[in-house]
Amino acid sequence: MRSACLVVALWLGAVLLPGACAYADAFSGLGSARPDEMLGAISTLAVSGDPQAGTVLRALGERHLFAAPDGGLYIRQGETCVDARTGQPVATVPDGLKPVRLNNRIRTALAGAQASMALLAPQAETRLKAADALYARHDPAMVPTLEHALSVEKDAAVRTRLMQARAATILAQPAQQDTQDQRLEAVRSLAAVGGLEARGILAGVAQSDAEAPQVRHAAQAAVSSMDWHLRAWSVAQNAFYGLSYGSVLLLAATGLAITFGVMGVINMAHGEMMMIGAYVTWMVQQAIRVSVPALEPVAILVAIPVAFVVCGGMGVLIERGLIRFLYGRPLETLLATWGLSLILQQAVRSIFGPTNIAVQTPAWLSGSVAVGGMDITLNRLAILVFAALVLGGLMLVLRRTPLGLQMRAVTQNRRMAALMGIRTPRVDALAFGLGAGLAGLAGVAVSQIDNVSPNLGQSYIIDSFMVVVFGGVGNLWGTLAAAMALGMGGKVLEPAIGAVSAKIAILVLVILYIQRHPRGMFPVRGRGVES
């Protein structure tokens, strides 16, 4: 009989009002396999005022709510089990408990219900968040709830947001003759808010035939002025994308710039060093998770020096074991390091398996911050900063340390440097180690945005070479300029001609540029480098 009541209510398509059914029905609806019944139950619970409602809905969202075959509902948290209806702990966990499943429609309704309950929460912050959620959701049925909240709200910021949410919600309702003024007001309010969401709602109004002409025109005007605004921001946004893409290229290429610049070695295994850096990140994360779980969020920071040392050490080993036998024959080092890259790839495949591994992104690197009309994603921002730090650090090493001095000397004139007493083999080994270590750092960064699999290195190697050659071998400023130019160029072209064509266009432009300037943008001058 009770469920019959629910079904009838749903049949009418109405949002259930309090009192339409006793709240106990609502609880049993939550355990239903039918989405319609669950939706009804959620709306009912939200307005029921039942003390358990908030807890139950939260448990539902977090997938802690379980249904027993007899219709009983339980909240399970670890080992403890609580009866959802009463909030009392149960001694014995009933058999056959199944988690209550959600889908996106229910999740949306749940978020709305939770937000509408939170509107009356004591903390202004919670209420503000709830208003935000309702604004984003702009469910027409929420108008009465919002009106009620507005009537009791004191906090100015929350009030503003609530008004905006109400405006959005009003516009989401179908247009009617007598609501013109109210709607016009809502259009103005939303136009003032701005942003993609407001534009979405207003665009809907602007296209609607049922709308009164003046409302429609106001919406159209608002949309076109917003579009202008959004376009301006999208330029800034694209510039950020370009910088961020450029910073990834820069990180991948700095190591090469060192090995290439100082030693003239084309290190085809450079990408594999990046890959190893990414795997080191993963191993560090795993180790910290097992040993000191509290440090997990900063595992990535721990991974930075570890990756540098591991990859740098491997670089020194490679130089001592392989590259040093091939000096004077740089193009053959290309072949040998290509062979090495095959071996490293296959070795990682044998040890860690061929599939992607999941490197965690800590919470402080996830998500984005809104700056005006653009979104700055935190992981990209972090990589941008990281790339700047790495480049700055490298500059310091090259300019302020004896090793840097020796490296620059070897770059400019190897023979002369050797005659002056510099142990060039040692400088070579350390330079190669430094290059490999930098690749390891790039690997740490890339693990936050890309796949980590044995193939990781392959996808960066060609781009890195392009950057180094385009910038001019042996010149870090050139590498920086080239990375940013390629990153920006790619991102400017991409929206216009598509990702594939943009990439091709960039490659062709670089080829043509090299024809005009055979030694890149910033050629190194000196006796030794002229061949």
Added chain:
Amino acid sequence: MNPFSVHGPRNLRGVIWMAVAVVVVAGGLAMASLLPEGSPFHASAFVVSLAGKYLAYAMLALSVDLVWGFAGILTLGHAAFFALGGYAMGMYLMREIGARGVYGNASLPDFMIFLSWKSLPWYWWGSEHFAWAALLVVAVPGLLAGVFGWLAFRSRVSGVYLSIITQALTYALMLAFFQNGLGFGGNNGLTDFKDILGADLHAPLTRAVLLVVTGVLLAASLLAARFVVASRFGHLLVAVRDAENRTRFLGYRPDQVKLLVWVFSAMVAGLGGALYVTQVGIINPGEFAPANSIESVIWVAVGGRGTLCGAVLGAILVNLGKTLFTAWLPEFWLYGLGFLFIGTTLFLPQGIMGLLRHVRKPPAEEVTPEVSDTQGGEA
């Protein structure tokens, strides 16, 4: 010391031997494939198609050796010319299918139909004629190489810069051919060929003839290459390789010398690609992959750079090894390949040919001219 002495022009006898051996082996296998299946000398279609593939790869290796071994241009993009030749032939083979495609459309290849093309794009014009296709096979790679080389050599792009932009060239072409909008079948490329010049591609006789043709063309390319490098022009080439500036100061034009051999080499590669497609039965953008070009350089290194014969030998041996080990040691063959590259560069700087000469003559007899140290960075 420059490990690559100017022994190339002196190995006429070796080249002739190699050319004859290639023709004899190809002819022998072709005949053996026509024997009845029960015969102890019967060669299966598998062996014939493998041999055809190796010989086509040998042509690519030969073309790489011409520019790397004799002009000192380390190309990391020669597979692009090979693939372009392959596509030119593939277009013809595609048109030969006619109405036998799955949609039964006589004028449009299958992939165009399901991508809703209404008519052939202009660059497919004439592709139904074998003669036109045969012309394109050498003309397209030649033309691209001509434009690219003219720009690059004129402005004296050299060394690693040149290597990297050849790699960029093949990478850009790969991305372009991956695009379905380009009209070459996208990622799938061109495949499911039926006939060539009216002869069934899957018939044993056609296969045998194709193998012989490949063998003969490889032998001819080998002799032509040998003719080029042994001529006065060839000496100039080696001079450019070993001391470009000195040659320039003597009044020669190194850019023109390099351009000529570069274009010739691209044409040989294109021819190899065309022969490859007829026997392998598929051409797709994967052939443009930078890894393929690097591998072809490695064949030359394994065989012995600057020897012509070594390129052919290296291509055949490395690919034979790849075929065997991908079947026997499917999970470990990449280690083998990797160590092969490292071992060759470390212990066999002159490849198999160097080893052979070493065995035949005491090493003291080898006189290699010392080249200037600054060139070492570029060779």
Added chain:
Amino acid sequence: MPVNLPPLSRRAFGRLALAASAAAVGGMWRTAPARAAAPTGEPIRVGILHSLSGTMAISETTLKDVMLMLIAEQNRRGGVLGRPLEPVVVDPASNWPLFAEKARQLLSVDRAAAVFGCWTSVSRKSVLPVFEELNGILFYPVQYEGQECSRNIFYTGAAPNQQAIPAVDYLLSEDGGGAKRFALIGTDYVYPRTTNQILVNYLKAKGIADADIMVNYTPFGQSDWQTIVSQIKAFGSAGKKTAVVSTINGDANVPFYKELGNQGISATDIPVMAFSVGEEELAGMDTAPLVGQLAAWNYFESIDTPANTSFIKQWHDYTKNPKRTTNDPMEAHYIGFNMWVQAVTKAGTTDHDKVIDAMIGIRQPNLTGGVAEMLPDHHLTKPVYIGEIQEDGQFSVVWKTPSLVPGQAWSPWVPETRDLIGDWSKPIACGNYNTATKTCLGHRHA
């Protein structure tokens, strides 16, 4: 009981052969790999043609492992026709011409009774002429674009009507969010192109306007999704419920979802329905920001049936790794392999022609319920599930088709193939039969 250690013995043989000189190619091929002592007779060779290196190794290695497991299991049960099965593993190294070469080797040198292999469409296209020429049998286990029906290939993965169309139906439905605007995002190759072509026609037939459909293609291995994700976001701000249909190829998915999460697009705002993201891909991702994103498959590891539970247990025991996931193509191989065993048993021989004829109508229970039947067009009947990504990297099924969906080789939503059917049973025996003109367009068996 046949001893089943072929991979090891092959390896050992390989080492021996390495020592031997590499002369006489032709002769060498005749030397069969060392045979396991098989008291019950001549082994039946089963070819496994999956990339173990290169870009596709990431997906295909698992399929090689599952085939070895299935074959070992079958041998434990006494083999087929009283003969042991011997797997022949080769590595086509994600190189498409090498696929053709290896296929020819498996068929003409190893005389494989059946071959299980390929993942990408191009690898299948590459081996197809070889299988038709040598009259071999290939079981292809991956969802694909359709528009093909070869007598020598059994398509055990989903055709577009068994994945794409039901998935879009779900998005259009009220439970799926009632989407009115669709962004079709894919990698630029033939599967996304064809699938999207079919979907665009289908969506238009469902009343979705041209302006409400956005199609975008990216290169393989795309790793910088910033621009495209922000385009999707802008596309979704037109005041209508928007959904993304993703045919992005395996590898590029991780950065795509990371970018979605970071730009704050959640499943409740703009749901993403993926056709190439399965348990294996999720294993390489942090799924917390992805909860609620969707995928359409014919199998999910999380589906709770006795058959599936025992399959998963068997897999964990075989790989000695309790965390290895199972996925849709693995089930396709499971079904395909068992069907082949049944067909060989029914035909009483491994003769290719007889087995091909015997295959049609073979029935094999799915791991997730229902019975798969091999149809005359060499596709299967399959259930279609829509799953939602969960925090634990698994999918929870939110919707399934009420009954099994028979696979269609040719899409009725593409004008050129509206009237085509594949039917390899007599009397039609044709892969592309035009039902309007009652003619076979040429894919006929002699």
